[in-house]
Amino acid sequence: MAEAHIDIPGYSKRVTVIDHPMVQHKLTILRNKDTGSKKFRELIKELAMFEGYEATRHFQLEPTMVKTPICETISYTLKGRKVAVVPILRAGLGMVEGILELIPAARVGHVGLYRDPKTHMPVEYYCKLPDDIETREVLIVDPMLATGGSACAAIEFLKAEGVPAHQIRLLVIIAAPEGIQAVVETDPGVNIYTCAIDDHLDEHAYIIPGLGDAGDRIFGTK
Ligand code: PRP
Ligand code: URA
Numbered sequence: 001m002a003e004a005h006i007d008i009p010g011y012s013k014r015v016t017v018i019d020h021p022m023v024q025h026k027l028t029i030l031r032n033k034d035t036g037s038k039k040f041r042e043l044i045k046e047l048a049m050f051e052g053y054e055a056t057r058h059f060q061l062e063p064t065m066v067k068t069p070i071c072e073t074i075s076y077t078l079k080g081r082k083v084a085v086v087p088i089l090r091a092g093l094g095m096v097e098g099i100l101e102l103i104p105a106a107r108v109g110h111v112g113l114y115r116d117p118k119t120h121m122p123v124e125y126y127c128k129l130p131d132d133i134e135t136r137e138v139l140i141v142d143p144m145l146a147t148g149g150s151a152c153a154a155i156e157f158l159k160a161e162g163v164p165a166h167q168i169r170l171l172v173i174i175a176a177p178e179g180i181q182a183v184v185e186t187d188p189g190v191n192i193y194t195c196a197i198d199d200h201l202d203e204h205a206y207i208i209p210g211l212g213d214a215g216d217r218i219f220g221t222k
Contacts (some may be wrong), residue, residue, distance in 0.1 A: 006177045008184050015180055015192045016054055019061070023050050027195045031211045037220040044143060044173065044218060048098030051193045055139055056083075056103070061105055081137055084109050084130050085201025088154050090140040090212040095141035095171065101185060106221045111140075111157060113150045120146075120205040122153040138169070141155030143214040145175040145194065147205050155183065155190055165189030173214075174198055176207045 029035055030043045030061065061076035083106040085099045086092075092111075100106060112126025140154050151170055158168055165187045172179075175194040178201050183192055199208045206212075218221040 044094040045098040048095035084136040092142040143173040146177035146180035
């Protein structure tokens with residue numbers, strides 16, 4: 001795919017594209033219009049887990065003693081990181097299970113946003129976050145980053161709840177250049193993880209080539 005056109009110097013420092021061959025293979029199946037909802041959900045979960053590994057790469061470790069069947073040795077465990085996964089409803093729900101398999105102790109918050117079909121602006125309809133959200137590493141999950149309106153609204157919401165930008169990570173499956181630009185402009189402190197940066201948005205603000213409507217494909221609503 002051609003280099004995405006994003007008008008922000010150094011934006012790539014904020015964006016991690018998961019270019020692992022297994023991820024790219026699964027993404028191709030996900031894009032295929034003939035992939036049904038069951039398989040689609042399985043793939044979204046798997047890809048979310050892959051992204052979860054990348055998005056937690058900065059977590060610190062501390063040494064601990066462990067007895068193997070052979071001898072005692074120093075090994076490493078995570079150093080007290082508290083995590084919240086925050087799906088943007090509806091489609092973000094499809095990514096939650098993958099993250100929870102990786103981080104079972106993570107708390108789950110929900111942000112309900114839908115895009116107005118005419119204006120493409122996000123409309124908020126629900127929000128429930130863990131009480132101590134400002135103390136947590138927050139992984140916002142949503143398969144699609146199109147105009148970026150939904151993601152930016154979720155980021156602003158979390159910041160208003162006291163979460164510093166450096167504690168927020170946005171995990172998407174496909175990003176449009178327009179969406180990346182919008183998020184980096186909203187807050188350059190938020191890191192983005194994606195399996196692909198696609199070409200552009202169409203006149204309905206759908207990602208091209210994309211995968212269609214993620215929510216409808218996860219929940220079989222169309
Ligand atoms: C989709 C998607 C994102 C949003 C992306 O949700 O899951 O939340 O669109 O578009 P944006 O970057 O232009 O805001 P949608 O509004 O279709 O709602 P749904 O998940 O309930 O289907
Ligand atoms: N939301 C989707 O589900 N798909 C797109 O291509 C854009 C927004």
